[in-house]
Amino acid sequence: MAFRVRVEALREALGRVMPIIPSARPLYPISKNILLYQTTETLEIRATDLEVSIRTVMNVLPEEGDSVHLVVSPKPLMDLLKGFGADEVITATQQDHTLRLSSSYGVYEFGGLPFSEFPEFPQVEGQGGVSFPIELLEEVVSQTAFAASKDSARIALTGIYFDFADTHTNFVATDAHTLVRLKRTDIRLPDAPKLLLPVRALQSLQQALKGFSSGDTLTLYPAEGQALFHHPMLDMVCRLIDAKYPDYQSVIPQKPPYSARINTNLFKGALRRLLVLSDKTSNLIRFSFEGNTLTLSAQDADQNLSGSETLRCEYEGPDFRIAFRGSVIGGVIDHIQAEDFILRMEAPGRAVVIEPDPQTPPAEALFLAMPLIV
Secondary structure: OEEEEEHHHHHHHHHHHHHHOOOOOOOOHHHHOEEEEEEOOEEEEEEEOOOEEEEEEEEOEEEOOOOOEEEEOHHHHHHHHOOOOOOOEEEEEEEOOEEEEEOOOOEEEEEOEEHHHOOOOOOOOOOOOEEEEHHHHHHHHHHHHHHOOOOOOOHHHOEEEEEEOOOOEEEEEEOOOEEEEEEEOOOOOOOOOOEEEEHHHHHHHHHHOOOOOOOOEEEEEEEOOEEEEEEOOEEEEEEOOOOOOOOHHHHOOOOOOEEEEEEHHHHHHHHHHHHOOOOOOOOEEEEEEEOOEEEEEEEEHHHOEEEEEEEEOEEEOOOEEEEEEHHHHHHHHOOOOOOEEEEEEOOOOOOEEEEEEOOOOOEEEEEEEOOEOO
């Protein structure tokens, strides 16, 4: 059967799968397309880049005529739909390999391909899953993705690591300069395989779920080599990154002897101002702790620029100096939502532990930042 549908509903459904469509010329041209597959009163829409596959379903009103089973390019279809009001109703029919849309304004045709040419949706044979609200996925991605490497030569560092344990789950990302470990005690999946998931897949899923309530339940089914995320109206399967993740626990200092509690907003403001005056190559920001004061300073000798600011803090330890690339320390502090943060330091050339204060159970965040040796 053909079908009728509100333009706004079809736009929203297409928007859920389009983040998967490759922006560059793909190795397999079929991945630039989507599959429309009607089953009487439902329409399934699928997209894949052969690493990540996503499908969504929506209700439609059946009409007389052959059902729509067709592969089409999504961009011209979406661009056309943007030209209608949200309440416009269109009728979709299929004639051979052509999708025909009729509206109150006119008729529009899109050439397509047989549905049999589109890859099958992957089947996942995994163990029991774990369910959580969509807002938790949003928190995990927003708090960790920034720290993952963008260097494809370091493939193991380009994903987010799901480290399941009996009492909690650690979500980890690192680029070797910054590391974040987000511990959630409300997510537990004992004996599940560890998952190293591509950042792009998780960000695409986050985008696809934007139209749903943040309290809606999402279920993750881990399996060997891939993972399935299931929502009643959306499924996404992605291949895992085939690489061994580094032993992140071993690089976290256990008892750094120096610590400072610093107001987050005051620090952000000072850093923002001093970055204007820092060397544009090194981006160097110097920290000097003396008593309960922190002096931040920056200099660009080539441009004859310099500046410093002093902040009150709660510092424990003898006078101490350390330096960071401003973009590294700033990237971490931008992801701290607490009123204060604690800086735990061991030596000027060793990784520094940064923790929000207070923490917000059931989440516990820990960041590492590598200093510069100057």
